[in-house]
Structure formats: C-alpha cells, structure tokens
Amino acid sequence: MRASLLQIDVKPDEPVETRRERVAGLVRAQDGADLVVLPELWPMGAFAFDAFASHAEPADGPTARAMGAAARDAGVWLHAGSIVERATDGTLYNTSLLFSPDGELNRTYRKIHRFGFDKGEATLMGAGREIVTAPVVDTVIGLATCYDLRFPEQFRLLVDAGAQLLVVPAGWPARRRAHWSLLARARAVESQAYVLACGTAGTHAGVEQAGHSVVVDPWGEVVAEAGAGEETLTVELDPAKVAKTRAEFPVLRDRVLGLPTP
Numbered sequence: 001m002r003a004s005l006l007q008i009d010v011k012p013d014e015p016v017e018t019r020r021e022r023v024a025g026l027v028r029a030q031d032g033a034d035l036v037v038l039p040e041l042w043p044m045g046a047f048a049f050d051a052f053a054s055h056a057e058p059a060d061g062p063t064a065r066a067m068g069a070a071a072r073d074a075g076v077w078l079h080a081g082s083i084v085e086r087a088t089d090g091t092l093y094n095t096s097l098l099f100s101p102d103g104e105l106n107r108t109y110r111k112i113h114r115f116g117f118d119k120g121e122a123t124l125m126g127a128g129r130e131i132v133t134a135p136v137v138d139t140v141i142g143l144a145t146c147y148d149l150r151f152p153e154q155f156r157l158l159v160d161a162g163a164q165l166l167v168v169p170a171g172w173p174a175r176r177r178a179h180w181s182l183l184a185r186a187r188a189v190e191s192q193a194y195v196l197a198c199g200t201a202g203t204h205a206g207v208e209q210a211g212h213s214v215v216v217d218p219w220g221e222v223v224a225e226a227g228a229g230e231e232t233l234t235v236e237l238d239p240a241k242v243a244k245t246r247a248e249f250p251v252l253r254d255r256v257l258g259l260p261t262p
C-alpha cells in the first residue's frame with residue numbers, strides 16, 4: 001500500500017482559494033498512491049484563530065468539492081486533513097474529511113480534543129464525540145487530529161474499533177516538536193499500528209510549524225520522516241505487518257479491563 005503525506009506550507013500571504021487550487025494540484029500528482037494525507041486546517045492554518053469564522057464552510061463546501069474532484073482525478077483515497085466546518089446550527093468544528101477514489105465524501109471526523117485550554121480552538125469550536133474508523137484498501141484507518149495525539153485513551157478506542165493505521169493530520173508547533181515525534185511513536189507502539197502523522201510547514205499567525213511529518217510502523221520504527229519545509233513523503237506500507245506484530249508480541253491481548261477505579 002502506497003501512502004503520500006503532503007506537508008503543506010501554510011503561507012500567510014497565499015489566499016485560501018489559491019492554496020486550495022495548489023493543494024488540489026498536488027493531490028492530482030499522487031495518482032500512483034493508494035492513500036494521500038493532508039494536514040490539519042491547511043486552508044487557513046491551525047493557529048489562525050481570527051480567520052476561523054470567516055473561512056468556515058459546510059462539510060460539503062468549496063474545500064470538499066475541490067478535494068473530492070482531486071481524489072477522483074487521481075483515483076486515490078484522500079484524507080483531506082481538516083477544515084473549519086460550520087454545522088447547520090452554526091457551531092464550528094475542526095472536521096476531517098475522507099474521500100474515496102470515486103470522489104465521494106466517505107467519512108467525517110470532528111476533532112474530539114480541542115487545543116488552546118481557555119482560548120483559541122477550545123473556545124471557538126465545538127468538540128466531536130464520535131470515534132471514527134473506515135475500511136480503506138486492505139486495512140482499517142482510525143481518525144484523530146493533532147492535539148488528540150496526547151490522549152492515548154482515544155487511540156485505545158480506535159484500536160478496539162478495528163483501526164490498524166492511525167491517520168493524524170496536525171498543525172503542530174516547532175516549539176513542541178520533540179513531543180510530536182515521541183507521541184507519534186508512542187501511539188504506534190501501544191496500538192501496534194501504523195501511525196501516519198502529517199503536519200504543516202512554514203509560519204502562520206506567528207507560530208512556526210514543526211513540519212517533520214512522520215510514518216511509524218507497528219513496531220515503533222520510523223519508516224520515513226520529512227524535514228521542516230513543504231514536502232511530499234511517500235512510503236510503502238505493509239498492512240499485514242499489523243496482525244503479524246500483534247500475533248508475535250501480543251500485548252493487546254494481555255490488557256486487563258474493568259479494574260476498579262480508586
């Protein structure tokens with residue numbers, strides 16, 4: 001299974017419409033891939049809080065239309081990263097979009113853990129409540145977004161729901177790059193699953209981005225890692241490695257469930 005992670009430079013001087021077209025072109029260029037992954041909130045940037053409301057769109061809005069067409073033209077599964085979704089009741093969500101190779105919107109995932117503590121995303125957006133997985137090619141992917149990476153309990157639920165390949169679009173700051181690399185590997189080791197973590201590059205809203213998108217295998221080995229700038233990371237994955245790792249080193253089987261809480 002071939003996957004391409006598109007680590008997009010969210011240039012503040014590039015209009016959203018221009019970036020949408022540029023990214024659609026990059027997706028179309030991945031026509032040999034099975035799965036293409038984009039970062040979190042790449043249309044305006046994960047830290048551009050002031051732009052969230054003005055660039056909010058429905059889940060079937062302009063970004064979805066452009067990405068669906070690009071997925072269809074390339075014939076790929078496309079995890080199109082996330083957008084600021086404006087729901088019908090007006091609530092904003094950080095919503096990931098997954099397209100099948102026929103260009104149809106197959107799944108959406110609303111980010112469960114909102115970043116910012118008492119400001120930013122945490123105050124501007126609603127929280128998702130649903131664990132989302134999807135059968136893709138010959139595996140099952142589990143969806144999580146950026147700050148979710150810090151919450152192992154969400155990944156356990158994804159594993160329990162059948163996930164074998166965990167896709168994590170992000171807009172992770174350079175300042176906490178060490179956490180990013182460590183947590184991506186930790187989630188892969190504890191889940192015995194592939195982790196595809198796709199971040200953004202450049203600096204937007206004054207926040208330098210970490211880049212360093214990474215693919216980790218079910219044994220915790222780094223398969224490939226990007227640098228700091230805009231880059232396409234293409235990897236060959238072996239989905240059978242997940243079952244093999246879980247059978248040969250069966251820690252998931254040894255979980256003790258239902259312990260009493262203190």
Ligand SMILES: NC(=O)CCC(=O)C(=O)O
Pocket residue numbers: 040046114115145146147148150170171172173176179
């Ligand atoms: N967009 C995010 O979720 C940022 C997360 C982050 O900066 C962190 O967890 O650290």
